[in-house]
Amino acid sequence: MAAPMCSTGWRRYLLWLAHDHLEFRIPEIQSIALAVGSQMEICDSDYDLKSHPFVELRLPSEEDARKIIGRSFLSRCLLELWGTGQTAEELHQVLRDYPTELSAPYMRQDTSFRYHVAAFGKTLTMRRKRDLIDALDFLPFQGRVDLKNAEHTFYILEDYGDDPTKTPEEPYRTFFGRWIGDGQRKLIDKYSVRKRHFIGETSMDAALSFVMANMAAARRNSVVFDPFVGTGSLLVSSAHFGSYVMGTDIDSHIIHGWGRSTRHNKKWRGEDENIRANLRQYGLEHLYLDVLISDAARSVWRPCQLFDAIVTDPPYGIRESSQRLGTKDNNFVREDDCELHNPTKTAYTLSDLLTDLLNYAAQHLVIHGRLVYWLPVYRPDYSEKILPRHPCLRLVSNCEQVLSTDISRRLICMEKVKEYQESDSAEIVVNPYREHNAIRDKYLLLAKEKKQKQRTREDTHTKTKPSEKPTEES
Ligand SMILES: C[S@@+](CC[C@H](N)C(=O)[O-])C[C@H]1O[C@@H](n2cnc3c(N)ncnc32)[C@H](O)[C@@H]1O
Incomplete structure (x- = not known):
């Protein structure tokens, strides 16, 4: 059994979990350690870290x-681990050996304590809890x-x-530890999109927005930017961690909060339905920098390091089209379009969108700044070669969220590791996004x-039905 403290005193x-x-769970926790400036060691475990709920850390x-x-x-909670064992006897022996100088402060007469018994993979009876x-x-x-x-x-x-088809009589392992936090x-x-002031068809759900902000290591006084900002869900989650936030969107209606409401009981958006009001709703308005109407295909900034993180959910073209300014034959905005709220737009292929996004991140992130974005994937096409690359960006994590048997999206997290030079540019080695x-x-x-x-199944069903029915003659 491992010692309660490792040689470094951690x-x-x-x-x-x-x-x-x-x-997403381990990459989230690793990014959080970075965001709070803590070192962390994930101890070797016999378990498959992707699916198992218990992970031993050293801090x-x-x-x-x-x-x-x-x-x-x-994560559900974190415990200071006092001991673990595959049997009750093994656990008890480890606890007997736990150094007194570590346990004594929590066992003193002038303190209070309680036990909490819980299990993964089984509901425990009161009797079992009492016995433990x-x-x-x-x-x-x-x-x-x-x-x-x-x-x-x-x-x-207890684990x-x-x-659920093979729940053992006795647990595989039991842990004992002091609760540190949930x-x-x-x-x-609290942050559910259902309760949000300003929402749209594609507002990102609260849990994933927070996970994305964590992956981006959003933290106090950093600046987070979303180039496809929509209703600003990712600005809300990043501001929750203390980041100043800003964004752009090509759609003037969304930036101004104009137009039809997506709520079923309302036709038009109200007076104050906009991103700023979303931040105000959670007491985060002081972290709102601004949002601009702008095409992500053409940066409004000079190439300089502006952002600590770029966190975004680009349009895949499934629920909203991906468009950029310009016409089919050229990339320029027509002069007579300049005054319009709705200038001419043309198709924006995912291939261009993704390479633009990586080039943009390489130019505008600070060194060690992070780019976090969703990559849509047709699963049979997937190999690491379809992941967009850039000489200035290192892949940190790549986590799949399966949406259907054949379609998924991957949350990609990259870190800027090298100063941008004009000759550097993004590429997709095997490109299914053209x-x-x-x-x-x-x-x-x-x-x-x-x-x-x-339909074929239904047809076959109705065709076979009449013969099953008793006929008048019969
Ligand atoms: C998936 S939505 C983002 C949703 C957002 N995360 C939210 O929570 O509301 C993608 C957004 O990208 C915008 N968009 C599409 N093409 C764009 C472009 N070329 N430049 C900037 N924004 C664009 C769309 O108007 C849409 O609001």
């Missing part, structure tokens, strides 16, 4: 531990038991695995095929 912690967006201090769990949207607590009678707690406001909470945590999942409801609406066409084709199959 303590062991147990992170209990939420069973949600499994692939330099409890303060760092609190900061990290206090930002996570994909009783079995720890040998621990020399001197303080008062306080079930409501204890100073120290100790978790007994029955994630296969993740921030309770905030997901056609306009490349993903939309595949998506629609799949939907059509699915409908066709369903």
Whole structure:
């Protein structure tokens, strides 16, 4: 069994991850450590980190531990790990050996404590919970038991695995630790898009917006930019972590908050439905820099380092078209269009959009700044070669969210690692994004095929039905 402290003096912690967006959980926690300026070691584990809910970490201090769990949207809680064992005897022996100098401050007479018993993969009976607590009678707690406001909470945590068809009688492993803090999942409801002042068809849901802001290491006094800002969900989540925020969108209606409402009980958007009001709703207006009507295909900024992070959800062409200014044959804005709110637009292929986005990030991010964006993928096409690359940007993480059997989107996180030079440019080695609406066409084709199959199934069903019915003669 590993020692409670490693040679550097760091303590062991147990992170209990939420069973949600499994692939995103470890990259989220690694990015948070960076955002709060903490070092962190993820200990080797026998488990598959992508699917398993328990991860052992080593952290330099409890303060760092609190900061990290206090930002996570994909974690349930963090414990200071006192011991773990595959059997009750093994766990009890480890706890007996736990150094007194580490346990004593939490066991003193003038403190209060309580136990919390929980399990992954099984619902425990009250009897089982009581037995687990009783079995720890040998621990020399001197303080008062306080079930409501204890100073120290100790978790007994059993792991029955994630296969509901093979739940074992006894847990695979039991953990014991001191509670440090809970993740921030309770905030997901507060920030829910349903309760948001200004929303649109493609507003990003609150949980993923927070995960994106975490991946971008958004933090106090940094500047975060969204070039496809829409209703500003990513500005809200980044501002929640203290970043100053700004964005652009090609659609003047969305920037001004004009036009038809997407709420079912309202026809037109109200007076104050705009991004600034969204930030105000959460007390974050002081972090609003501005939003501009602008085409992401043509940067309004001189090439200089402006942003600590670019966090964005570009249009894939499925629910909204991807467009840029100009006409089919040339890339220029017509002079007589300059005064219009709605100048001539033309198709913007995903291939151009993605390479523009990476070039933009390479030019405008500070060194170590992050680009976080969604890449739509037709799953049968996927290989690492379709990931857009840039000599100034290093891939940090690439997590898949499956949307249907054949379509997914990947949350890509990149870090700027090199100063931009004019000769540097983005490329996609194997490029499935060249056609306009490349993903939309595949998506629609799949939907059509699915409908066709369903119709055929229904036809076969109705054709066979009459013969099943008894005829008048019979
Ligand atoms: C998927 S939506 C972004 C949604 C946003 N994250 C939110 O939470 O509301 C993509 C946005 O990109 C905008 N857009 C499309 N083409 C653009 C372009 N060339 N330049 C800037 N914005 C563009 C669309 O108007 C749309 O608002």
